[in-house]
Amino acid sequence: MDDAGRQAGRGRRGRTWARRTGTRRAAAGLAVAALAAGGITAVASPAAAATAAATCSATAAQVYAPPSGTLTLAPGTVLACRRVPDGTTSWRSVTSYQVRYVTTDRTGARIPTTGILMVPRTVWGPAALPVVAYSSTTVGLGRQCAASQQFTGGLLGGFVDDIEITAVSDLLNDGAIVALSDGVGYLEGQTHTYVTGLNNGHAQLDMARAASRVPGAGVAKAPRVALAGYSEGGHSTLWAAQLAHGYAPELDVRAAAAGAAPVDLKATATNLNGGLYAGFLADSVVGLSTAYPSMPFRSLLNPAGIKATDDVRTQCLAGTLATWAFRRIEAYSTDHLTLEQIYAVKGPDGTWGRVIDAQKVGVGVGRPGSGATYEIGFPVLDYWGSIDDVIPPASQAAGAKRLCDAGVAVRRKEFALGVHATTIVAASSDVRSWLGARLNGIPDAGNC
Template identity: 45%
Template sequence: MSGRSASGRAAIGRVALAAVCALAGAGIAAPAAARAATPGVCAAADADIYRPPDGAPAAPGDVIACREVGSLPMVVTSTPYRAWKLRYGSTDGRGRPAVVAGTVIEPLTPWTGPGKRPVVAFVPGTLGIGPQCAFSKQLAGEYQDAYEGANLAALLDAGYAVAVTDGAGYLDGQVHPYVVGADAGHAVLDIVRAAPDLPGGGVGAGAPVGIWGYSEGGAGSLWAGQLAASYAPELDVVGVAAGAAPADLKQVAANLDGGMFAGFLVDAVIGLASTHPGLPFDELLNDRGREAVRDAESLCAVGTVTRFAGARFTDYTKDRLTLDQIYALKAPDGTTWSEVADANRLGVGVGRPGSGARHEIGFPVLQYRGLLDEVIPAETARANRQAYCAAGIPTEWTAYAADHLLGDSLAVRDTVTWLTDRFEGRTATNDC
């Protein structure tokens, strides 16, 4: 971990620069628009939004607590809006009740399109796995190294309401289950269910829904799309846009281990262990490994990349286990690390409505990536696209001359246009 190449330092610098630019942008132009909170309506204390469950479970999509916020410093737009933080009921990947936090933003400009104002469920990219990194906190101006405020502003400028889940595991004392598919997908779908129930809000029940995310958010978006028909069939999902999704965790792990973005691998192993406590994990770690876990849970995106640049997971285990050796290890019930990783692979069991597939998808999908992406291997993206195409799901493919970081920002305009086409009922391009 001590030797870093010039290209490696440049990669770290690009990630750090993204955070600096997000902060600088927020400081240059305050969002023109947010209306002051209405007293007595969605007026929970901020601490209540992040309180872990302490009573009877809430139904998926139920609003447990909410707080109208006056402005979101990360969202720089001339479009007037209202914004709420909320805590809402969801379901974890094993079907157990869960509670998640997030943000709903509604433009105050009149909706002039047909029907109800559409809502886009936006799924943030990698932020870190500790509760201090929650996207709702960063949007509201707390500790920041998030980088997707411009994505939200573009959606608001297009007239769409936005429902942004933090994702599971960002309440006080929790650990985010990084890249765990069902937890992510449920959290996305449930914030859309919750949005119409915000007191004083104007997001309409039954509004058309688009889903969008990049990187970790791309995986969460695709998982929401795969689970929508079975988990939230009442939602009118019209399309899913997903960029640079880590579709096959094993392929991505092999690419990350020892590389400049090895911190994402550390987060992923901790995330999988948090949702499968029976898997051997703590007992495998040496002193460096235990320190790595503590650091990963205390750092957000930029700190994680910097801290773990060049790290190899074998250095964190007592017996210097390789990833393949770890995959073979079993929980007491016989479940292996390999099986858990494979259970989170996208594109498995997908099909058209009426096909009898495990995940029936009745809407088009946009998948995209940067041609120079150093985080998500090309074969992972290619295989996921092929799986969707083979299942007969209309799939549009776009590639940008960009690395992983720039691929997110370069796709904003195209993705908002693609979502607009879905909301307006235009026939989707199918590149299969």
């Protein structure tokens, strides 16, 4: 098929995402900029900074500045934003904004974090389009690695550490707005709180909230929303699905699609330790120790461990995987602790094992009205590769079963011969089709 044919086909798919809302949301979309401006707060106190926030003309330094003072603003409030080049491969014209916004950490504190809003141009206008709140896959812990920077196509872009360019670009091709959250911890001087469920689930939902508050973006005030992500982003997406009912009840969340999610970190750690992808384990160790600073960590490390974990904090994905390949966690503690021994180490938040188990997906979940801690009232697509070499397929299947047993409408799908790096591409068409149907109001009872 030539380029014109591909564009025509993608345009037809895009119409299915927008058709149901059409002109009845157009008026709301025209008012978005004015409504959003009222909720904008500057990163710094001078009037110039306030003007930059209200007009989406902040600098990169303002968007990624370290936290300052105590935040009391509502989650999803836009603190700063700036227009950036489109770094996707979408055939559509895409307007992109780096966004600094308010979210909630695992302790309940309001904190700033970052993401990128990507708005495709369609004949219906942005107010008619749904929002896919997307959580970034693993890109590394270094501040320069943030997906919101990689998706600009600039000096720090180029997708050297981001495998989701095709998946995100295809969503834009279909006529969906993508509100991509970095998760928590990519501001100046921070470390990303990798696989910390509450932090990154909240951040994903709050990026959906922030989408309609970005001045000039034209996103509807109350758009249809879907949640999506792969790998670490899949873990975040399942946490966002669990949290949505209680944390962001005003969002019109229609569905969640999570791929290759590390739903059980202990099972994943056993698989990673000493293997080709041990760098993901290193990211997990450093990310969780950042999210739980009161727990023993640095005191457990030998000099090699101190250097290695300090390096991880500055590296992107490729560097982390290269330096940690085939290394074992036992080599980095003073007492050569095994994973099981680390789980038994006690601290103010209990044992490390308890902290790690707190990130497990599908615990305390139920259908609406069940009284469960986390109620999920929309369908979930849970998918993985049959020979995933990073996240054990058996653990992913067990996670899906936990959701099924809780009464959630889960569509489970295993892609034959899919490994971790390829399943995101192999699944893209199915994921987009499934999300489009849910966003257009077609129910799915799942295949539990």
